[in-house]
Amino acid sequence: MTVFTTMDDLKKRRIHELLDNGQRIDGRGFDEHRSISIEIGAIPKANGSARVRLGDTEVVCGVKIQPDRPFPDVGDRGIFICTAELLPLSHPTVETGPPNESVIELARVVDRGIRESHMMDLSQLVIKRDVSVVGVFADNVAVDYDGNLFDACSYAATSAVLSARMPRWEYGEDGPVLQEGDAPLPTTTVPVSVTMAKIGNHIVVDPNADEWDCMDARITITTDSNRNICAIQKGGKNGFTLDELVACGETAVKSADAIRRTLEAAAKQ
Amino acid sequence: MGGRATDMVLLDENGIRCDGRRIDEPRSVSIKAGVLKNADGSAYIEFGDNKILAGVYGPRDIHPKHLSDADTGVLRCRYHMEPFSVTERKNPAPSRREIEISKVIKEALAPAVMLERFPRTVVDVYIEILQADGGSRCAALDAASVALADAGIPMRDMVSACAAGKVADTIVLDVNNEEDQAGQADMPIGYMPNLNRITLLQLDGVMSLDEYKQCIETGIRGCKLVYEIQKKALMEKYFDGEAEK
Numbered sequence: 440m441t442v443f444t445t446m447d448d449l450k451k452r453r454i455h456e457l458l459d460n461g462q463r464i465d466g467r468g469f470d471e472h473r474s475i476s477i478e479i480g481a482i483p484k485a486n487g488s489a490r491v492r493l494g495d496t497e498v499v500c501g502v503k504i505q506p507d508r509p510f511p512d513v514g515d516r517g518i519f520i521c522t523a524e525l526l527p528l529s530h531p532t533v534e535t536g537p538p539n540e541s542v543i544e545l546a547r548v549v550d551r552g553i554r555e556s557h558m559m560d561l562s563q564l565v566i567k568r569d570v571s572v573v574g575v576f577a578d579n580v581a582v583d584y585d586g587n588l589f590d591a592c593s594y595a596a597t598s599a600v601l602s603a604r605m606p607r608w609e610y611g612e613d614g615p616v617l618q619e620g621d622a623p624l625p626t627t628t629v630p631v632s633v634t635m636a637k638i639g640n641h642i643v644v645d646p647n648a649d650e651w652d653c654m655d656a657r658i659t660i661t662t663d664s665n666r667n668i669c670a671i672q673k674g675g676k677n678g679f680t681l682d683e684l685v686a687c688g689e690t691a692v693k694s695a696d697a698i699r700r701t702l703e704a705a706a707k708q
Numbered sequence: 709m710g711g712r713a714t715d716m717v718l719l720d721e722n723g724i725r726c727d728g729r730r731i732d733e734p735r736s737v738s739i740k741a742g743v744l745k746n747a748d749g750s751a752y753i754e755f756g757d758n759k760i761l762a763g764v765y766g767p768r769d770i771h772p773k774h775l776s777d778a779d780t781g782v783l784r785c786r787y788h789m790e791p792f793s794v795t796e797r798k799n800p801a802p803s804r805r806e807i808e809i810s811k812v813i814k815e816a817l818a819p820a821v822m823l824e825r826f827p828r829t830v831v832d833v834y835i836e837i838l839q840a841d842g843g844s845r846c847a848a849l850d851a852a853s854v855a856l857a858d859a860g861i862p863m864r865d866m867v868s869a870c871a872a873g874k875v876a877d878t879i880v881l882d883v884n885n886e887e888d889q890a891g892q893a894d895m896p897i898g899y900m901p902n903l904n905r906i907t908l909l910q911l912d913g914v915m916s917l918d919e920y921k922q923c924i925e926t927g928i929r930g931c932k933l934v935y936e937i938q939k940k941a942l943m944e945k946y947f948d949g950e951a952e953k
Contacts, residue, residue, distance in 0.1 A: 540811045543804050555912045658909065668920050671895070671911035674811075676818040678905030681924055688920050 451653040458641040464649055465494075470690055472633075472645035475594060475698065477705035479602045487603020487624075489705070491595040494647055495585035500577055500595035502603045504624075506566060506615040507574030517564020518574040521550040523581070523592045530584040548672045549579065549592045549632070552661035556630035556669040558600065563625035567610035575600070575624065586648035589659045589672075593632035594702060600624055601706035628664040629702060631695035635660075635687050637675070642683060644694055658684070660691035664699065668692070718887060719876035726886050734870060734882040734930050739851065739941035741858045747834075749859025751941065755847035756884060759839040762851035764859040767829035775830070781823035782830045785814035787848055789837040809845050816849055816869070816898035816908035822862040831861060842885035843871045846896050849908060854938050858945065865900035866938055867907060870930030872897065872923045874915050879922050881930045897927035901935045 454464050463469065473494030482488035485501035507518050523546040527533045538546070553559070564573035577600055579592040605624050608615035636646035636654035646654060656675035663669050668688060673679065679687070716726050723731055735756030744750035747763035754760075770776045787810040791800045802810075813835070821831065833856065835848045846869035853867040873883035874893035883894050893913020899906050906924070915923060 540807050543807045544811055547804060547808050551912055555914070557914070663914065667914045667916050668911065669914045671909055672812075673906070673909035674815055676815050678819050678900060678903070678907035679909070680904060681906065681921075681928065684906060684909065684924055685921050688917050692917055 450649060454649060454653055455639055458638055463643060465647060469641065470644045470694060472694060472698065473647070475701055477594070477598050477701070479598060479705055479708045486605065487599045489595045489599040489602065491591055491598065493587060493591040493594065493645065495583060496581070496587060496591045497583035498579050498581050498588070498591040498595040500579045500592070500599040502599045503576045503578070504603065504605050505574055506571055506608055509569060509572040514569030515565055516561040517572040519554065519559045519561060520574070521553055521577040521579070521596050522546050523549050523579040523588070525581045525584070525588070529581045544674070545588055545592065548589055548659055549596060552593055552632045552670040553596060553630050556628050556661060556663040558597070558626050558628050558630050560625040560627050566608050566615045571610055571615050573605065573608070584648060586646050586651040587634050589634045590632050590645060593630070593661070594698070597630060598702045598706050601626060601629065601702065629699050630661050630663055630669060631699045631702070632659055632661045633691040633694050634658070635690065637677065637679060637683065642687060644690060658687050660688060662692050662695045666692050716886060716890060718890060719878055725875070725880065727884055731878055731880045732926070732929070734933055735884065737934060737937050739854055739937055741854050741941045741945040747855070749855045749857070749861070751851040751854035751858060753847050753851040755843065755850065757839060757841035758837070758844050758847040760844065760847050760851050761836045761838060762848065762855040763834045764831065764855045764861070766831035767826035767861070770828065770830035776828045778827055779824070781826035783814055783818050783821060783823060783833070784830055785810050785817065785833040785835070785852070787813055787835045787837070787845065789840055793837045793840045812908055812910065813845060813849050813852060817852060817856065817867055819905065819907050820853070820863050820865050820867050820900055821856060822864060825862060842883050842888040843896065846871050846898070849898050850934055850938060854941055857942055865902045866935060867898050868901055868931040868935040868938060869896065869898040869908060870927055870934050871895060872927035872930065874913060874919060874923065879919060879926050881926050895923050895927060897924065897931060899928055899931035901932055
């Protein structure tokens with residue numbers, strides 16, 4: 440997303456032709472995602488981290504955990520915030536400066552998928568009710584771009600959170616005091632985001648950059664460990680039929696199982 | 709799971725919701741087309757307690773010039789909430805939420821507008837939320853769509869929008885603010901009723917695959933109800949409302 444390579448018409452036409460013959464430009468099946476490799480603990484100074492490659496898209500996520508003030512209306516909940524940024528070194532068309540609307544959407548969709556799955560049990564992140572809570576920040580940076588940052592960032596954040604160690608704090612006389620020892624973050628489920636692109640009348644899972652540039656519409660569906668849907672974002676300048684959306688829902692649920700096992704296995708390394 | 713703790717009864721034993729509606733009943737919706745003098749097209753919508761103005765300018769010259777496209781017109785959209793539109797004053801600067809909503813509304817309208825007829829131009833859609841209740845992005849999309857039609861811009865279809873959601877384990881139409889805060893899921897839907905395409909779809913909240921399908925179908929029913937009101941608004945302006953057949 441977010442990046443527009445000048446795709447020449449020939450390539451676009453080729454992608455359409457291949458899809459009409461049941462093939463994709465990189466040889467994958469329509470419902471096949473690219474290989475996922477996950478390096479856990481790549482950033483030792485973070486409380487949790489993951490370096491994820493989804494095909495040639497690469498994202499580094501670091502989780503920082505620190506005491507924070509609670510939001511005023513929810514003093515009995517900790518804070519979880521997930522961000523995403525596209526670095527200028529990831530692609531020739533990316534510039535420095537404030538995030539554009541596509542990057543803002545990316546960050547919000549990745550955050551929403553994890554948040555709405557209730558992966559993080561925020562009620563267990565309270566140091567002192569209404570005064571001090573634990574804040575968990577999962578910051579994603581895309582370092583290499585080959586399409587579908589939504590899923591790459593989601594996998595990086597999820598596996599970084601799963602592998603993170605949370606320090607312990609007790610509330611002392613004037614604030615939280617760091618204690619000995621640590622524990623895993625209180626997680627309840629493993630959200631898995633599956634993004635699909637509609638190109639012509641075809642729907643493909645995990646579009647690469649070439650496919651991303653010529654898609655008509657896309658949809659990102661996040662499911663939890665119970666195979667329920669917990670977040671959706673449709674994008675792109677065209678629409679889906681009801682039947683297509685139902686099929687996308689089923690594909691998302693089905694594809695997520697193997698990816699979830701990959702994320703869980705990586706986090707245990 | 710899901711939603712904030714509340715004492716409110718969201719759905720009583722008779723299937724009546726916290727604001728007195730049935731589960732398949734939308735809030736009251738009224739739309740007026742052509743409410744601004746300067747805009748090329750405009751509309752005002754009241755959708756429950758939402759009060760929203762939409763104004764359209766264009767097709768017109770695009771600035772900055774580098775955004776111009778030789779093959780097609782460009783659609784721009786701004787969804788903006790007034791500081792007084794919500795309970796606690798909102799900072800008037802565009803938030804990340806408003807930027808995201810502007811983008812999804814733009815992408816929901818784009819398939820309906822025949823921009824390819826106006827290369828090198830822009831169509832600007834400005835949406836101002838004077839008062840917000842739940843479902844403001846759907847109401848905003850409804851108003852924007854009428855404003856585009858009012859501007860006389862060629863369109864393939866209207867875009868009609870309405871949310872569905874899950875409240876007290878039940879799929880309901882048109883989630884209001886209380887239900888959005890305390891309910892289990894909210895799914896805004898934008899739909900082209902004649903072309904049968906869903907052009908805006910978001911979800912936050914947990915639901916099964918079956919509920920997901922049911923939720924989209926419920927939302928589409930709501931969109932079709934709104935579509936009739938959109939047509940009525942245009943009829944009233946251009947045909948004195950007489951051709952309502």
